Amino acid sequence: MQDQQPSNSSIRSKLQLFISQLRRANQLRRANHLRRANQQPTPTLPMSTSPASTEPPPSPPPIPKQPPNQPAEMSLLTLPTDLLFLLSTHLDYPSLLSLSLTSRNLHAALNPDLLCPLPDKTAFYLRAERHFPQNAGKLVCFSCWRFLDTSQFGLSKRTGKFGRNGEDDERRGGRFCWECGVKGGRYEDLRGVRRGKGGLLWYPCRRCGEAGVKGERCLRELCVVRGGLDGGSGLERLPKDVLERVCAGLGYGDVLSLRRTCRAMRGMVDDPVRVCGDVYSMWAFVMQRARGWVRFARLGGELGVPGPAQRWSPEARACFGCFRLRKRRQFSCKQYYLASKPAGGEYWRRRCWECLRRFYGPPHQVDRAARERFESQFICPVCKSMRRRGEDCYGCFLNKDELAEWARLREAKRVTKGSYDFWGDEDDIVPRWFGEDVDLAGAAPESDNVWEEGIGPCLERLALGCEGSPENTSGDGSAASSSHGEGQGLETSGRKPGLRGLLNQVWGGPWKDGWLAAALELAGEQAGLLQGPQLAAVESRCGDGNA
Known part of the structure; x- marks a missing residue:
């Protein structure tokens, strides 16, 4: 308390002195203003009847002025920049570094990294690495000039001649950390390098300056x-x-x-x-990936790679919330079988577990913008590609030529509805880019030529007068119906007859039960794959139908 009492009194006296000076300055300013306006100054004190109260207040003492010839005070901060640089040449690196840290102006004016020679800077960092206690267990990277942990350096850079106890300062001054070595291209391009003893192999890329393990290394086409x-x-x-x-x-x-x-x-x-925001490109990308996976699954057994080679329905399916291929365990049963007809065939509404939690999870975790984007998606009824409500269909624009041809075919079939044979038409009514129903819904692939793969060889083996293809046959269909073993061909009109017309021409009447079963089995998902006992069983069934 005794120490605080003088300080309080001194502060109070200084405050009173400041207030009195402020009042005197205000009075002087007001008196000068009234004098210039040729008016009498009004008293600042309260009105009184005494004659002394009408006198003006005394004028303040004049403020002493500095002599004009006296030089201004000089300091280190007011020195010109060239003189400051000249003084810095006589300082070593530690002194110049300490001087630059004294004030903000000197820190902006002086840069020790540029003003000092590189050997002096390297020698200072080597001494700081070995003798400063705060740098114990750390090494200096002489590329980025930082004190880093030893784990940030390669095995060869933290031991031996480059280590802390190396005798050659020039070798120690060439040490660099792992990050600077990768970015600077000091390692061999895409060659395995170990960061530590017994560690993983890392593959640095000189082109992009990144390094990764074998599974995450840089790819040239994506670099x-x-x-x-x-x-x-x-x-x-x-x-x-x-x-x-x-x-x-x-x-x-x-x-x-x-x-x-x-x-x-x-x-x-x-x-x-x-x-991205382009729903058509996302839909086309994920559908193409899904079809590629189906082709890989079909050829898996033949190529010797693991995969469901005997299953037409793939395990991985597309999620149209995040537009990625997901495995079956990442979908619910309802979402996985959305492509089936009992579920309405709305495959484009399939979502994985992650998207369901993101769309309909707890309120603080729901992504409403993503849910609104998903709810605005639907399949265009014209081109069967994905679009958003309120936007033009990009699929209709790309496939306008095929859509025009399809409309022409539909109009032609509508005009000739009574004479059109669906089974015998060679035109591709449904465009090939309607992909989900066949590739992803679990259906068997359609054969390119059912006659050559199944029906033709079977009729030839049964000696029904067919030579493998109806294109090379000629004759009267009635003769074939009267004599089944005389080798006479089928009547054609310049194109392949349909399945119904073929059987009618062979038998001259409606289908037989045995022939119907054989034709359905031959033209089904096992077309062209019947061998041995299976073919004998089909022939026996055909014989029963003939009898």
Whole structure:
């Protein structure tokens, strides 16, 4: 309390002095203003009847002025920049570093990394690494000039001649960390390098400056060349909103490829479905991937690779909430079988468990924007491709020629409805890009030529007068119906007859029960695959029908 009492009194006296000076300055300013206006100054004190109260207040003492010839005070902060640089040449690196840290102005004016020679800077960091206690267990990277943990260096850079106890300072001054070595291209391109003893092999890429393990190493076709002064790509330095505008003009496959290039792109393009926005390109991409998986599954047994070679329905199916291929365990039973007819055939409403939780989960976790985007999706009734409500169909624009041909065929069939034979038509009524019903719904593939694969050889073996294909046959159909074993052909009119016309010409009447069963089995999902006992069983059934 005794120490605080003088301080309080001194503060109070200074405050009173400041208030009195402020009052005196206000009075002087007011008196000068009235004098210039040729008016009498009004008293500032209360009105009184005494004659002394009418006198003006005394004028303040004049403020002493500084002599004009006295020089201004000089300091280190007021020195010109060239003189400051000249003084810095006489300082070593530690002294110049301490001087630059004294004030903000000196820190902006003096850069020790540029003003000091490189050997002096290297020698200072080597002494700091070995003798400063706060740097125990750390090593200096002489490329980025940072004290880092030993785990950030390769095995050869933290031991031996490059280690802390190395005798050659020049060798120790050439040490660099793992990050600087990868970005600087100091390792061999895409050759395995171990960061530690017994560790994993990392594969650095000199083109993009990234390194990954064997499963995450850089792919040349997806690699982005580095650019800029910092070694990063120009796309990485773009703002996120600008990058999203760039991605909006790309296809869904291109957005996914850009997202896989590096970690920076993966963080900026966090939701490819939202960034792309083109529902047709996303639908076409995932449908093409699904069809490719089906082809791989069909050829799996023949190529010697594991896969459900005997199953026409693939295990992986497309999720149209995130537009990715998912396995069966990632769908509910209801969502997995949405392509079947009892479920309405609405395969485009299939969602995985993750999308269901994201759309209809707890209120604080629901992504309403993603759910609104999914609910606006539907299949175009004209071209059978995916579109959004309120937007033009891009599939109709791309397939306008095929749609016009399809409309022409429908009109021709509508005009000749009584004489049209559906089984004998060679035109492809349904376009080939209607893919989900056959490829993804579990149906068997349609044969390109059912006659040559099943019906023709069977009739030839039964000696019904067919030579493998109706195109090379000629004659009267009635003769074939009267004599089944005389080798006479079928009557054609320049095109392949349909299945119904074929059987009517052979038998001269309606179908037989045995022939119907044989034809359905031959033209079904096992067409062209009957051998041995199965073919004998079919022939016996055909014989029963003939009897």
